[in-house]
Amino acid sequence: DAGVTQSPTHLIKTRGQQVTLRCSPISGHKSVSWYQQVLGQGPQFIFQYYEKEERGRGNFPDRFSARQFPNYSSELNVNALLLGDSALYLCASSLEGTAYQETQYFGPGTRLLVL
Amino acid sequence: GENVEQHPSTLSVQEGDSAVIKCTYSDSASNYFPWYKQELGKRPQLIIDIRSNVGEKKDQRIAVTLNKTAKHFSLHITETQPEDSAVYFCAASRDMDSSYKLIFGSGTRLLVRP
Numbered sequence: 001d002a003g004v005t006q007s008p009t010h011l012i013k014t015r016g017q018q019v020t021l022r023c024s025p026i027s028g029h030k031s032v033s034w035y036q037q038v039l040g041q042g043p044q045f046i047f048q049y050y051e052k053e054e055r056g057r058g059n060f061p062d063r064f065s066a067r068q069f070p071n072y073s074s075e076l077n078v079n080a081l082l083l084g085d086s087a088l089y090l091c092a093s094s095l096e097g098t099a100y101q102e103t104q105y106f107g108p109g110t111r112l113l114v115l
Numbered sequence: 116g117e118n119v120e121q122h123p124s125t126l127s128v129q130e131g132d133s134a135v136i137k138c139t140y141s142d143s144a145s146n147y148f149p150w151y152k153q154e155l156g157k158r159p160q161l162i163i164d165i166r167s168n169v170g171e172k173k174d175q176r177i178a179v180t181l182n183k184t185a186k187h188f189s190l191h192i193t194e195t196q197p198e199d200s201a202v203y204f205c206a207a208s209r210d211m212d213s214s215y216k217l218i219f220g221s222g223t224r225l226l227v228r229p
Contacts, residue, residue: 033215042121042204042219043159056216090158097215103149104215106158 004107023091031097121220138205145207
């Protein structure tokens with residue numbers, strides 16, 4: 001049974017460019033969350049999607065956006081990239097997206113470097 | 116705002132000794148507390164979690180305790196082994212607003228010396 005998958009694994013962009021990261025949740029999981037992990041820090045919550053609807057948003061600028069598709073996969077888009085956007089972007093999935101009742105599983109991440 | 120503080124930032128122990136990592140959370144509505152282990156270049160892996168309806172949970176060499184009154188929770192690893200060396204993150208979440216938003220601590224780098 002496959003876990004959470006993300007693509008690409010690594011990405012190099014220049015300032016001002018746009019990037020799209022992709023995530024496929026565990027089969028049967030309807031909730032996807034996105035986190036940003038800057039080197040040496042804990043992951044920071046960006047978005048949660050459940051059944052194609054945004055359920056939660058962290059303290060990130062409008063340059064960050066996401067969506068979820070009918071097959072529950074998700075994309076994270078970042079526009080007008082800044083050097084500070086360089087980080088590991090993690091996707092996590094859970095069944096219904098309610099923390100108290102279930103476990104969230106992380107994907108391997110996409111490492112983004114902005115030059 | 117919501118915040119989770121984690122201590123210590125680094126911890127070095129001799130193989131076979133115990134390791135304890137402590138976290139304090141600010142949101143009194145938090146009710147779910149997972150611990151993740153992250154090895155270099157890899158994804159965070161859930162090692163144990165606890166929900167607010169219990170005060171302690173154990174899984175072999177790993178245990179977590181929760182003190183809701185003091186708003187802190189701790190990870191205990193006994194009989195440490197070199198393969199326990201990694202960065203450990205605590206996190207807290209509440210689902211009163213039906214979202215799965217984990218607030219992470221800043222991490223503890225654990226080194227187990229052979």
